[in-house]
Amino acid sequence: MFEAVELLTGSPWIYAVVALSVLLDVFLPVLPSGVLVITAATAAAAGSTAAAGQSAVAGSTTVASAAGKVSGEVPSLLALLLCAATASVLGDLVAYRLARRGGERLDRAIARSRRLVTAQERLGTALSRGGGLLVVIARFAPAGRSVVSLGAGAAHRRVREFLPWSALAGVTWAGYSVGLGWFGGQWLGATWVGLTVSVLALFAAGFVAAYVMRRPAPEPA
Numbered sequence: 001m002f003e004a005v006e007l008l009t010g011s012p013w014i015y016a017v018v019a020l021s022v023l024l025d026v027f028l029p030v031l032p033s034g035v036l037v038i039t040a041a042t043a044a045a046a047g048s049t050a051a052a053g054q055s056a057v058a059g060s061t062t063v064a065s066a067a068g069k070v071s072g073e074v075p076s077l078l079a080l081l082l083c084a085a086t087a088s089v090l091g092d093l094v095a096y097r098l099a100r101r102g103g104e105r106l107d108r109a110i111a112r113s114r115r116l117v118t119a120q121e122r123l124g125t126a127l128s129r130g131g132g133l134l135v136v137i138a139r140f141a142p143a144g145r146s147v148v149s150l151g152a153g154a155a156h157r158r159v160r161e162f163l164p165w166s167a168l169a170g171v172t173w174a175g176y177s178v179g180l181g182w183f184g185g186q187w188l189g190a191t192w193v194g195l196t197v198s199v200l201a202l203f204a205a206g207f208v209a210a211y212v213m214r215r216p217a218p219e220p221a
Contacts (some may be wrong), residue, residue: 014040014075015083022087022174026095029143034177037084038198041181044075081171081178088139088170089163092149096162099153132165139169140176140209177202 018036025031135152138144152162180198188194 015079018080019083019087022084023091023094026091026146026149029146033084034173034202035199037080037174037177038181038184038202039195040075040080041077041178042185042195042198044077044080045182045185077178077182081174084174084177085167085170088145088173089167092145092166092170093159093163095146095149096153096159096166099150100156102154132161134213135162135165136169136172137209137212139173140205141213142206142210144209144213145169176205 018033018040021031021033021036025033135148138148149166180201181195184194184198184201188197
């Protein structure tokens with residue numbers, strides 16, 4: 001994937017690809033949007049290092065040698081973060097609206113999913129208490145974003161209850177992913193080693209988030 005993203009790093013198309021991937025993965029959780037964001041940020045780290053004039057031993061797999069493959073224009077970290085966060089919120093909102101207007105057919109489909117029913121119950125309790133931290137946590141869990149966005153819409157939660165937490169979740173997830181790619185590229189080099197460590201850190205956050213989401217909701221006091 002890194003080689004494919006390298007071909008896009010010198011073009012504004014990298015932002016469109018990132019935004020589209022993040023937007024659609026609420027419906028297709030198998031899309032590697034987080035990996036794509038990390039890879040683009042790693043390429044940005046490599047390009048900025050090269051632009052700063054840092055050098056390395058010729059032929060080694062360091063940031064500078066990888067950066068030599070990257071074109072003069074490198075992705076902007078701020079633009080990557082804004083694209084990923086905005087697309088995340090828009091995807092959440094689209095899923096929320098579709099589920100809210102889904103009608104009886106969608107309600108029956110959700111009722112057959114214990115995971116969605118549980119998410120509805122927990123999310124409803126959390127939002128009614130003004131604590132939508134579950135929305136933020138779910139953004140990191142595998143398919144958690146889909147479950148929470150569809151659950152909130154199907155449960156007819158008010159958009160003003162859901163949207164601010166979705167925005168916080170999008171910014172948090174995007175910042176974490178971009179940060180992993182950047183620091184991984186700076187510390188470990190823009191190589192498969194650095195990229196793998198950063199992706200594993202993203203997956204680790206996902207496993208922790210999935211564990212938290214599976215825990216029973218606390219009983220009301």
